[in-house]
Amino acid sequence: MDFTDVSLVALRVFREVAERGTLTSAAAALGYTQSAVSRQIASLERAARAPLLERRRDGVRLTDAGHIVLRRAVTVLDQIDATARELAGLPAAAGTVRLGWFASAGAVLLPRAVAALRRSHPAITVTTREGSTPALIRALRAGTLDLALLASMPPFRPLDTQTPPLTVQTLAERTLCLAVPAGHPLAAHDVVDVAELRGQRWIAGASSGDERLMGVWPGLDERPVIAHTARDWLAKLNLVAAGCGLTTVPASLVSAAxxxxxxxxxxxxxxxLRRLVLARLPRPLPEPAARLADALRTAAAEMHTPD
Incomplete structure (x- = not known):
């Protein structure tokens, strides 16, 4: 193996491919052609004398050799970026935390935690991005996120099968709830039997990466009637308020209804049951990331949902 002639461009391209999951997405993010991305990957594979990516119909997956190269590439690129900042006289980025989050976390939990951190530690900068669970896990592995706030549901399998396993902490575990219009017959009671959900009109949308409908009560023994489709949870709740149908509500959105x-x-x-989990790579957290993790734990503990 000879990595002496490997370019930083090739390492950056490889990290982008690992994070995006497809050569096409990586090329678009970098402003390259797909053939240029393929050439950079090929140069790394020649240096490694082993395939780094497994080409699949739904994208690419890192091989064992690819995981090793990614881990080292992240370290090298972080050091190069830190060196460039220091030479430019810019402040170190040590006070910055990069957080990924799933769709409904941005309505209540995330703003509460970030606002609390700004009050207690104003020098810490938090940057965030929303994404699907697979995308956020790839970003953790690629070193472009420090923490990922994720939702998990039964049977609560590991988030991925890569090595080393991610460190995952459960912040909360609560039951899924149901949102109904205030004038709906079901709204007369605090508890509804699952049999009463048959024949209802639903507000739902496909979850990222699969065909499962998010918004329909799981396990209904009928084909649900989807009156409206929406990906945004707050849009679903406002459609419920307008009397357009029913939708499920994750615990993190109850107070935003x-x-x-x-x-x-x-x-x-x-x-x-639904779990709210915080995931990261299995290594010591820098203090800013640890402070944000504490703020997220506190905000999750303070959230209330009817049970």
Whole structure:
């Protein structure tokens, strides 16, 4: 193996491919052609004398050799970026934390945690991005995120199968709830039986990366009637408030429900638990990231949902 002639460009391209999951997405993010990305990957594979990517119909997956190269590439690129900042006279980025989060976390939990951190530690800068679970996990592995706030549901499998395993902490575990219009017949009670959900009109949208409908109560023994489709959870809740249908509500959004929406507990059938988890690479957290993790834990503990 000879990495003496490997360019920083090739390492950056490889990290982008590892994070994006496809050569096409990496090329678009970098402003390169796909053939240029392929050439950079090929140069790394020649140096490693081993394939670094497994080409699949749904994108690419890192091989064992690819995981080794990515881990080292992240270290090298971080050091180069730190050197460039120091030479430019810019402040060190040690006070910056990069956080990824799933869709509904941005309505309540994330703003509360970031606001609390700004009050207690104003020198810490938090940058965030929303993404699907697979995208955020790839970003953790690629070293472009420090922490990822994720939702997990039964059977609570590991977030990925790569080595080393991610360090995952459960911030909260609560039941899934149901949002109904305030004027709906079901709104007369705090608890509804799952059998009463048959024949209802739903507001739902496909989750990222699969065909599962997010917004329909899981396990209904009928083909659901989808009256409206929306990916944004707050849009779903406002459609509920307008009397357009029912939708499920993750615990992180209960306090964000607008007026005109009643939040109910559903009984019967399997108990629909949802976990709010914080994931990171298995290494010591820098102090700014540890402070943000503490703020997220506190905000999650303070969130209330009916049970």
């Amino acid at each position: 607008p007026s005109g929406v009643r939040i109910l507990t559903v009984r019967g059938g399997p108990r629909e």
